[in-house]
Amino acid sequence: MKIVIAPDSFKGSVTAMEAALSIEKGIKNVFPHAETKLVPVADGGEGTMETLVSATNGRKVPVTVTGPLGKPVEAFFGVLGDKETCIIEMACASGLDLISPSERNPLAATTFGTGELIKKALDEGYRKFVLAIGGSATNDGGAGMLQALGMQLLDKSGNEIGFGGGALSHVHEIRMDHFEKRVSESHFLIASDVENPLIGENGASHVFGPQKGATDEMVKMLDQNLVRWANVVEQATGVRLHDMPGAGAAGGIGGAFQAFFPSTIKRGVDVVLHYSRLVEHLEGADLVITGEGQVDFQTAYGKTPLGVAQAAKKHSIPTIILAGTVGNGIETLYQYGVIAVFSIINRPMDLENAMQVAGQLLETSAEQVCRTYFYQKKNDGKSCRRTDGKLFFPGRFPLF
Template sequence: MVKVVVAPDSFKGSLTALEVAEQMKLGVKRAIPEAEVEMVPVADGGEGTMDTLVHHTYGEQKRESVEGPLGDPVEAKWGILGDKETAVIEMAEASGFNLVSSDRLNPLQASTYGTGQLIKCALDYGCKRLLLAIGGSATNDGGAGMATALGVKLFDEAGVELKRGGAQLKRLHSISIEDLDPRLRDVEVVVASDVTNPLCGPNGASFIFGPQKGATDLMVEQLDQALSHYAAVVKETVGKDVKDLPGAGAAGGLGAGLIAFLDAGLQPGVDLVLDVLGFDEKVNGASLVLTGEGKTDEQTSFGKVPMGVGLRAKQKQVPVICISGSLDDGYKKVAKYGVDAFFSITDRPQTLDCAMERADQLVAETVEQVISVYCLRGPRS
């Protein structure tokens, strides 16, 4: 019996990871009707992580009204995994770039307060483990808003609590964690992040990610100075030195706040997801693994799904084929991470819109052809 594991990411804007997996399974079955196909739709810790983990573990989704990046109320989703003890939160749901129109982007004022509110919702539910995916932020406040929502108090020199936003941190004089939610002491917090940038400096949160959130050159300087001051006060008050810590600059410094106040551990996003899905066990006995994403290029080798899947399958000596919407410059670099072959689903010259509309059909047809050829070489059973 041939066993094939299909473990794709989503084809962004076209198919979810589950829909891609279903079409891959269809293609495999057309070529080998008797094949055992294990569907393991994957995410890399960014968009879609919550949906993937909740679906695969038979969990449930919740909706809460929380404070958006600029203080407006937003409806945010968060998930509870099938064990009923693990919450999965995408910070973009509450504090994301997608929640602010381009003409309103303002990293000086944007806050992660809503993300803290979602964490509090998970604590109210009784969750003992928190998985946070922190990509796609509109914020640059070092996680100060998140911490405030959970009981941390930030004061200026006059003893007045600071307002929201990264720019306010330049006025920070002292921090009180006396009212930090005590339930956090009994909760494990794991952060999915592939960003290794420090909090401050030329490679820090403000300089690298600030401009895409609407920061001018002057704003970048202001925010970097504010975060540097914030890090100094955190070190003095909380005893955590987060300024130069790899990953502290993730999500506008939310990584730093989670480490400082929630004692969080950072983990590559795709590894966190693969662990929760039990991917290593599912690959046991497999003849082949199929993975893929919307576009495979040089960036894939910086922690995206095909790289993570390739590395895990390589440890089990199982071959991996990547089926993607398109292959762009640098995709061959992913080969050193355990991916043996690459195929694009594009079957003829066509517009991007046309290819996206036909993506389900194209995935199934491409997989069918790839598996048919694979069979000619004698698949391992």
């Protein structure tokens, strides 16, 4: 019997690897000799760098950078096991979790620190990049990142504009004379599942601004500022970001990459699954167990469990999802190879308590899932036979 364990992190409680280890313990409680393959994954947001560095036996490089509100923060970039690819997680330098809820202000938050990470990696000789751009605190269209890399963003008086989405109201001209030339010698793979345009009701400000601390009035201001920014970018480059799919990712930094960088955007979970070699690990598997903190209708829009299930379905392997909370709309997932979704909560408890014991809950849930699933397979007369009085589980099960 072979079970592939491929969860995302359970935000605020356990990392993807910790979740995988807990699930493995639950499986081993039932089948101590089962073959288990741990493939912790992510979807391009927080934890992506850790996941890819771990999956490829890479390393992390510490860098002190400018945080989202201008204060120094300790960040990292990762170097993958090939020693050529640099992984940068935007949330590490410009992330929402770096500031308290009361401090969140996308009018002031900057992506400057993300640009500093890129510059440091360029200084170290790297020219192949993976950028995970989820979890940002910013709505500055990537302007801060560009400033950190030498681009001059000037107002009508010829002065450099300040930081944050609010400062974009003053941008009048872009000068690229001093923009980091090594950017053009590099390639940037952008890991993002966001297809929103830069502006409008489905744009960066309206859709993602409120979770970053924007009031209704601020959302309107931020959107107007991004219109101005997009107009100036179009004048300088000929690239129209206004309604470009993906340009609204991470407060508009997705648009900055498309306008100024040699870049390709791919769904975050697909990037992670490629580098973690999930498809190779699926060979000969009987079951896949994945999961994350919350599973609901949004999961079908490119979240980790969906990507894992889609990959498994191509190999006719069923997927079971374990979640901290299960919301509405999960039935959509069944068409993608998911056969069941289970909440790991096994008794009344508040969120704080659940987060503290998430590992234990995952272990218990994985054990119960395996007992139920493989008992059914035993009794359907198709998926096991007795050899010397012992149960034996052959091959994968023909469920699709």
